[in-house]
Amino acid sequence: MNTLLEVANLRAWYGASQVLHGVDLRVGAGEVVALAGRNGSGRSTLAKALISMVEADGTRRFAGVDLAPLRTFEIARLGLGYVAEQRDVFPTLSVDENLRLGLAKRGPGARAGERRGALRRAPRFTIDDAHALFPILRERRSARAGVLSGGEQQMLALARALVGDPDLLIVDEPAEGLSAQMAARVGACLRALRERGVALLLIEQRLELAPGLADRVAVMGHGRIVFEGAPQALVQRDDVVRDWLGVG
Numbered sequence: 001m002n003t004l005l006e007v008a009n010l011r012a013w014y015g016a017s018q019v020l021h022g023v024d025l026r027v028g029a030g031e032v033v034a035l036a037g038r039n040g041s042g043r044s045t046l047a048k049a050l051i052s053m054v055e056a057d058g059t060r061r062f063a064g065v066d067l068a069p070l071r072t073f074e075i076a077r078l079g080l081g082y083v084a085e086q087r088d089v090f091p092t093l094s095v096d097e098n099l100r101l102g103l104a105k106r107g108p109g110a111r112a113g114e115r116r117g118a119l120r121r122a123p124r125f126t127i128d129d130a131h132a133l134f135p136i137l138r139e140r141r142s143a144r145a146g147v148l149s150g151g152e153q154q155m156l157a158l159a160r161a162l163v164g165d166p167d168l169l170i171v172d173e174p175a176e177g178l179s180a181q182m183a184a185r186v187g188a189c190l191r192a193l194r195e196r197g198v199a200l201l202l203i204e205q206r207l208e209l210a211p212g213l214a215d216r217v218a219v220m221g222h223g224r225i226v227f228e229g230a231p232q233a234l235v236q237r238d239d240v241v242r243d244w245l246g247v248g
Contacts, residue, residue, distance in 0.1 A: 010025075032199070102164045
């Protein structure tokens with residue numbers, strides 16, 4: 001499997017406070033990696049470090065491109081998408097306007113394959129695909145995003161990211177605060193992404209969506225990766241579950 005994302009000895013700070021203490025991680029093309037850990041373990045900071053939203057140093061390469069000197073929008077144009085835990089929809093814009101803002105916009109040579117002269121492929125997802133996955137977004141296309149429920153905003157944030165045509169999508173706590181029905185719809189969307197060849201870095205505290213979806217699980221603790229392996233291997237590691245995933 002070709003490595004799409006490579007992270008080595010990644011450290012990150014909020015001001016004077018260091019949160020990441022040398023993270024090593026890789027994600028292959030089309031692979032789903034679940035990133036688990038307690039609150040405060042550094043999972044969300046890792047996501048933000050990858051897209052240059054916090055101060056960081058160390059190796060972070062995507063499709064062979066060094067991300068360190070790039071700004072967030074330049075990283076997005078490479079094909080690295082991000083759905084924040086806070087969803088971050090534009091509340092005063094309509095659902096349809098939010099989706100149109102997510103449409104892939106990239107200049108010549110933005111993707112690694114295009115720099116090598118490869119033909120630009122058709123996008124994996126369109127706004128029509130987003131409507132098919134989340135019919136409520138079609139029904140509420142003229143509504144302001146700020147009046148949507150939390151679950152509907154999560155659907156909109158995912159849909160906006162997927163029409164940006166990512167090769168790898170980082171999704172932070174996609175089921176947090178959602179009903180079982182809404183969480184199931186989000187899970188269906190993530191599976192659809194995988195079926196179309198999109199790699200996922202799925203951040204979850206309790207691995208609610210990961211069973212049957214993730215190829216590998218990485219567990220974070222105190223700003224480092226403390227376990228990495230197949231989901232079945234994690235189940236057999238009572239010490240990891242107790243020390244790094246247990247509550248209290």
